[in-house]
Amino acid sequence: MTDYLLHLADTTLILSQRNSEWCGHGPILEQDIAITNISLDLLGQSRNFYQYAAELISQKNGNTVTEDSLAYLRDPSEFKNVLLAELPRGDWANTILRQYLFSEFQFILFEQLKNHSDTQIAAIAAKGIKETTYHIRWSKEWVIRLGDGTAESHDRIKAALSTLWAYTDELFIPAEYEVNLGIDFDIMKKIWLEKVIAVFEEATLSIPENIVMQTGGKNGLHTSELKLILTEMQQLQRTYPGAEW
Amino acid sequence: MVNNNTISKEKIWEILGTVTDPEVPVLTILDLGIVRDVVVTNETVEVVITPTYTGCPAMDMISMNIRIALAEHKINNVKITSVLSPAWTTDWMSEAGKQKLKTYGIAAPNKNFEIPEDGVECPLCNSINTRLISQFGSTACKALYQCNDCKEPFDYFKCH
Numbered sequence: 001m002t003d004y005l006l007h008l009a010d011t012t013l014i015l016s017q018r019n020s021e022w023c024g025h026g027p028i029l030e031q032d033i034a035i036t037n038i039s040l041d042l043l044g045q046s047r048n049f050y051q052y053a054a055e056l057i058s059q060k061n062g063n064t065v066t067e068d069s070l071a072y073l074r075d076p077s078e079f080k081n082v083l084l085a086e087l088p089r090g091d092w093a094n095t096i097l098r099q100y101l102f103s104e105f106q107f108i109l110f111e112q113l114k115n116h117s118d119t120q121i122a123a124i125a126a127k128g129i130k131e132t133t134y135h136i137r138w139s140k141e142w143v144i145r146l147g148d149g150t151a152e153s154h155d156r157i158k159a160a161l162s163t164l165w166a167y168t169d170e171l172f173i174p175a176e177y178e179v180n181l182g183i184d185f186d187i188m189k190k191i192w193l194e195k196v197i198a199v200f201e202e203a204t205l206s207i208p209e210n211i212v213m214q215t216g217g218k219n220g221l222h223t224s225e226l227k228l229i230l231t232e233m234q235q236l237q238r239t240y241p242g243a244e245w
Numbered sequence: 246m247v248n249n250n251t252i253s254k255e256k257i258w259e260i261l262g263t264v265t266d267p268e269v270p271v272l273t274i275l276d277l278g279i280v281r282d283v284v285v286t287n288e289t290v291e292v293v294i295t296p297t298y299t300g301c302p303a304m305d306m307i308s309m310n311i312r313i314a315l316a317e318h319k320i321n322n323v324k325i326t327s328v329l330s331p332a333w334t335t336d337w338m339s340e341a342g343k344q345k346l347k348t349y350g351i352a353a354p355n356k357n358f359e360i361p362e363d364g365v366e367c368p369l370c371n372s373i374n375t376r377l378i379s380q381f382g383s384t385a386c387k388a389l390y391q392c393n394d395c396k397e398p399f400d401y402f403k404c405h
């Protein structure tokens with residue numbers, strides 16, 4: 001269970017960190033605020049998962065693991081986030097499309113988790129689903145606006161899709177720690193595909209063909225990007241252990 | 246140290262009614278409906294709160310402000326517990342709270358819709374000739390609108 005919690009926490013933390021790179025750089029002020037607010041929601045979900053994981057690990061091992069030590073003091077190979085989360089933010093189309101693909105997935109996942117037998121996981125999911133609804137609405141509108149927009153916006157989101165699609169299978173391939181959790185990955189993939197294809201149609205986009213799927217993140221096998229993110233994010237705690245403000 | 250036997254639960258609720266939301270300072274945490282329970286024992290006062298939004302950065306500050314308010318009444322053994330379930334909803338916001346929001350210039354949540362494209366009542370001139378500017382306003386819990394009549398932009402507290 002703790003591995004699964006870390007997987008959920010790492011994915012939301014890394015995606016939050018990626019989206020936060022737009023802070024002060026968004027295309028217009030309102031959208032800068034939107035993407036950073038989404039970032040904040042993801043960080044909040046991440047904290048909930050880390051706090052719960054820390055509680056379980058501390059109970060089991062009798063040591064003092066905290067949400068901070070889990071986020072700031074683990075090495076890249078210990079991170080279990082999906083690869084999709086760590087990819088560079090790219091342009092606005094890439095950021096939007098990644099958020100959309102992830103939010104549709106997260107909504108379906110939380111729909112399952114909110115009925116989970118573990119009441120704390122269920123509570124975190126039930127809470128998060130409300131925010132995820134807003135994330136889908138916002139990112140979906142953008143996917144349609146860019147896809148069905150100008151020639152340039154269409155080309156950009158099409159390019160983003162051809163990059164990102166290779167990382168979508170991993171969402172639905174259970175890692176060892178996900179096998180006995182009562183999550184139905186096949187159903188999730190079916191529902192997700194239906195939703196995504198419907199939006200792509202409206203956005204005049206189609207799923208790219210002959211894509212070689214990439215996996216590994218759930219098991220700690222990452223792209224070189226993750227190391228760069230962690231170097232920046234963890235620098236303060238690694239340099240000044242226990243620093244607070 | 247004060248023996249908690251002398252502190253009534255009512256007194257604690259009364260003190261909590263003076264703690265305000267750092268982001269919307271006209272609302273107390275009771276107006277928001279985020280205090281779920283107060284448990285007074287001989288040793289401690291436990292305040293059970295629930296976050297509004299998962300990513301609400303104000304929760305840590307609200308916890309600290311609860312401690313400060315209680316400490317001003319010499320109540321120092323305070324435990325603050327955060328529970329997630331059942332998840333907070335804007336329906337728990339008090340009617341008084343909604344009225345205070347409006348006076349403050351923020352349109353109160355209306356549970357009949359989520360983020361409508363138009364028709365949210367302008368808190369300044371009461372016109373419903375308004376339009377959505379952005380689904381994410383100055384904080385994650387608000388959306389940004391503009392009134393077509395008085396031209397003022399205003400925040401709308403999103404349903405949750």
Ligand SMILES: [Zn+2]
Pocket residue numbers: 367368369370371372392393394395396397
């Ligand atoms: Zn007006």
